[in-house]
Amino acid sequence: MLSSTSAETVRATLPAVGGAIEEITPLFYDKLFAAHPELLRDLFNRGNQANGAQRQALAGAFAAFATSLVTHPETRPDALLSRIAHKHASLGVTAEQYPIVRRYLFEAIAEILGDAVTDEVVAAWDEVYWLMANALISIEAKLYAEAGAPDGDTWRRYRVAARIGETDDVATYVVRPVDGDPAPAARPGQYVSVQVRLPDGARQIRQYSLSGDPEGGLQFSVKRAAGSPEGEVSNYLHDRVGVGETLLISAPFGDVVLADGDSPVLLASAGIGCTPMIGMLTHLAAMGATRRVLVAHADHSERTHAFRDELSRLTALLPAATADVWYEAPEGEWPADRTGLADLGTLDIPAGTVAYLCGPLPFLRAARTQLLAAGVRPADVHYEVFGPDLWLGGDE
Incomplete structure (x- = not known):
């Protein structure tokens, strides 16, 4: 003090x-x-x-x-x-x-x-x-x-074992350590840093959420970042890195992780914010969790919704899980009450629910407001945001 x-x-x-x-x-x-x-x-x-x-x-x-x-x-x-x-x-x-x-x-x-x-x-x-x-x-x-690196150097070289196209602009990478040793343990909700050497010689680093738990490796998903400036690393990965290529990757970090226990859990995301939630769902399914699980996701359309099929598959494996999805511009028949922006206030949220949020800042703010109005305790609302955290210092 x-x-x-x-x-x-x-x-x-x-x-x-x-x-x-x-x-x-x-x-x-x-x-x-x-x-x-x-x-x-x-x-x-x-x-x-x-x-x-x-x-x-x-x-x-x-x-x-x-x-x-x-x-x-x-x-x-x-x-x-x-x-x-x-x-x-x-x-x-x-x-x-x-x-x-x-x-x-x-x-x-x-x-x-x-x-x-x-x-x-x-x-x-x-x-x-x-x-x-x-x-x-x-x-x-x-x-x-x-992480076993008291000097702060947690970087290891990994080889890309698989690359999966989730949507036109989202790719999933499954990587395994080049040295043959096991990949480090990760908690559901964490991320890794990926370091690449760009054509101009710069070494740039970005964080990507772990979206699965492959045996002996790590799995993360990358959305190609458009706009100005374009995402240097995401575009490099999409354009240049395929199966057999190697990458420098950090140990897993991140303080927003799924807590063990039997309390109901809500996983709410928007856009590429679904990646840590899919990682959490993968963990819950692997553990055979029987706790109440509510999944809420918002996206532009079916075509842009990464892990759409995986969301259905994982929730089907959990006996007390439900999924609600909102699309702003659905391309096929879609319920009117699930068209537009997500409204978590329409969900039947059990008492004692612990919520995890991930997505753009406007989504996070709206979702938190809706959850508090629904009776979720402020201390039970946890969030992850991609990029610099412009919410730091605000009420949590």
């Missing part, structure tokens, strides 16, 4: 820092990448830097952590820290990188806020930074130790 002196200073300056954080973070990244271009080339997602998503996520997380320190001084925002630490571990972030980030972040703060940044203000916010950084370093060290 913050010292009393620093707490007073942070509380007094939080409106100024928070109000300027969206100016501070672009300048911070500009300074960081000017001094260390290899970080943009080989670690940070260039697409998310170009569209501003990563900068917005950092701003929200840092401001949320500082706010938590002064408004709830007796508790630590572990959910926020865990989410960031798992992402860092999947990228191979190390303790040595935190002082580098601190240097350029504080240079940006000083440049934007000018004379308001006194020695007292610097000392107080330095305390905030290192409370957050040291907490993350500690969590990440435990994650690396659990």
